[in-house]
Amino acid sequence: MKQVNVIDSLRSFAALSVCMYHFICTTTGLVFPKTVFDIFYYGQYGVFVFFIISGFIIPWSMYQNNYKLNSVLKFIAKRFIRLEPPYIISIILILTIIFIKSKFHLGIDQIGELNAERIGLHFGYLINFFPQYKWLNNVYWTLAIEFQYYLVTALMFVLYVNKKLFVRIMAYLLCFAMAYMIPDPGLNHYPGYAPLFLFGISIFQYKAKIINSVECIIVIIACFIYNYAFINHAFAYCGLGTAAIILWFSEIKVPVLNRLGKMSYSIYLIHPIIGAAVINLLCKYATGTIQKTLIIFVGLIVTFISSFIMYLLVEKPSKKLSSKIKL
DSSP states (O other), rough: OOOOTTTHHHHHHHHHHHHHHHHHHHHOOOOHHHHHHHHGGGGGGGGHHHHHHHHHHHHHHHTTTTTGGGGHHEEEEEEEHHHHHHHHHHHHHHHHHHHHHTTOOOOOOOOOOHHHHHHHHHHHTOOGTTTTOOOOOHHHHHHHHHHHHHHHHHHHHEEEHHHHHHHHHHHHHHHHHHHHHHHTSSSSSSSGHHHHHHHHHHHHHTTTSSSSHHHHHHHHHHHHHIIIIIIIIIHHHHHHHHHHHHHOTTTOOOHHHHHHHHHHHHHHHIIIIIIIIHHEEEGGGOOSSHHHHHHHHHHHHHHHHHHHHHHHIHHHHHHHHTTTOOO
């Protein structure tokens, strides 16, 4: 499959942004000055960058692999095998940490009641449909959105690549209609994010020469206006900025960011479990800005090391296994 170099750098940027947001803005007992908090508060929007990247890279991969509608099950299996093993390991890590804390009385996790039903729902990314339960890891809700996107894209792909303008327009309108008809105030389901993913889908169409630059720009502008007016200003700006980078700087390759981007999924899964745990343990020793900064740095290093191990032992093999499934 033809590579778009900047994607890994964007993944790395998105993962690090979310990392820093969680470490600085949501870690218990580690309080930074308001200016620092305000700056890193925007790191949470790295999640939306991931959505736009998926909007582009998933149909791009499907197109490169000659996806057909009768390959739906193979496509879903391919994505499931790619994402599920690291996800399952991260769940096991969380449950292990909860058990150790409980066994040795190391503190109480604010994670809610644990039962077989709640844990089982995680494996199908279904917690979003059961408001009585919370995710074990506060980043898992985005994986549910992503998986819903895969299911919808498996069915709508034939519309995105159709040569008839009318059919493509219907596909675009359907994305906006989903967001309008199924509002998502709780940020729980794919339809509310469809106009955000559409930023990436339109770039795929342009890069695959399915649409021309005029149609691509019109769709991007429509996505910006809809997100700005009806959903969230942050969605609109993240979409426009990410789209511009993929369109005009696709060949940029930042070595360090690219390397981190390869294991961005592991970083994303691990940082709230291990990195945040280390920071929580050390924060009681922080008395000033320098100590707090060092603790954040230690949290990042531990996150990178544990994510690298996860990538080598789990994510890379699952990626390799997934690649063996031909559409």
